[in-house]
Amino acid sequence: MSSAKGQLLRWLGDFVLNESTVRAVEIREPFATIELDPIVGVEPGDKIQVLLPSNDVRTYTPIAGSFTRLVAHLHADTPGPRWARSVRVGDRVRFKGPDRCVRLPEGRVTIVGDATSIATALAFAAARPGAVTALIEGSAPFEGLRSFVGEPSHTHAAIAEAIDPSSAVVLTGGSALVQGVRSHLRKRSIDAKTKAYWAPGRVGLD
Ligand SMILES: Cc1cc2nc3c(=O)[nH]c(=O)nc-3n(C[C@H](O)[C@H](O)[C@H](O)COP(=O)(O)OP(=O)(O)OC[C@H]3O[C@@H](n4cnc5c(N)ncnc54)[C@H](O)[C@@H]3O)c2cc1C
Structure with a gap:
């Protein structure tokens, strides 16, 4: 079911959304690891809010590297896991962010x-x-x-x-x-x- 937030994000489109392309997907139940073309500016603890094809919006944590990785928990047949299971190499992923979320001081x-x-x-x-x-x-x-x-x-x-x-x-x-x-x-x-x-x-x- 699409959400009002998702419909608004789709309507605002290019003004607020960034985009990346899926380069690899690995399903190891109950997780999907999704590799995306590098997302600029990702720091540890950031979040992205992914606009799913269903117009729902779900939050994931990007991992910076030569590709940007997401690890999605496939806990049920709900919009986030459905997307993570069905996304394919070459698909475009649209999202808001990266935005700062979990910040921790230097050190241990x-x-x-x-x-x-x-x-x-x-x-x-x-x-x-x-x-x-x-x-x-x-x-x-x-x-x-x-x-x-x-x-x-x-x-x-x-x-x-x-x-x-x-x-x-x-x-x-x-x-x-x-x-x-x-x-x-x-x-x-x-x-x-x-x-x-x-x-x-x-x-x-x-
Ligand atoms: C800042 C931030 C970062 C996050 N990063 C990640 C991430 O990197 N990877 C990731 O997998 N998730 C992450 N999440 C959590 C993810 O956004 C939620 O689990 C999301 O709501 C799942 O969407 P859904 O469509 O599966 O379920 P929804 O439709 O949102 O939820 C339906 C119901 O399922 C239950 N539920 C939701 N998530 C879980 C779960 N994981 N296990 C068991 N029951 C659940 C709840 O009862 C909820 O009411 C993050 C959330 C936040 C706020």
Whole structure:
């Protein structure tokens, strides 16, 4: 179903949208990695808001490199995953951004998240080799990420326990994960930035 935001973006078109071309797509359930011609100005933690062919708008995190990569979580048969599954080499992708979103100070950082945060973790890890700890709820079959699998109340406690309090911490991903880990960190008086990427029953938190 198209959204009012999507219709507005399509109408505003060239005034606000940038464009790139798909160069490769790899599906490894439950993820799609999409390589795009390099998007200028991408920094770790940026976001792009992709105008889907269905006129829906969904937010993804670009990873800078010789190509710009997106890692989309294929969680259901919803507009974002449908697009990520069906996009093909040579397709044009139109989007708003890149826009600044998750900003972290120089030095060691800990990124907590879930399947929607893998691109954020990979983007920071590529920009700051050796300085990034990524703690991911659920299976995360990507190099350099530590995954925590199990019942949420246990994984939230285990993730909080694994955080180095001397690093800058950001909590991303689903709202339950963000709130769950945050409540454990509060008990240890550890500060963390937060940015929820999705919430049950909500469409497009951005
Ligand atoms: C700043 C920012 C950066 C993001 N970066 C990424 C990224 O790099 N990769 C990525 O995959 N996602 C990312 N997301 C999350 C992504 O935008 C949302 O998951 C998006 O809403 C998915 O769209 P959809 O069409 O699948 O579901 P929607 O139609 O938006 O949602 C339908 C319902 O599905 C549920 N839902 C949504 N997402 C998930 C999920 N991942 N797992 C389980 N249930 C879910 C919710 O209950 C929601 O109400 C980001 C979000 C933000 C705000």
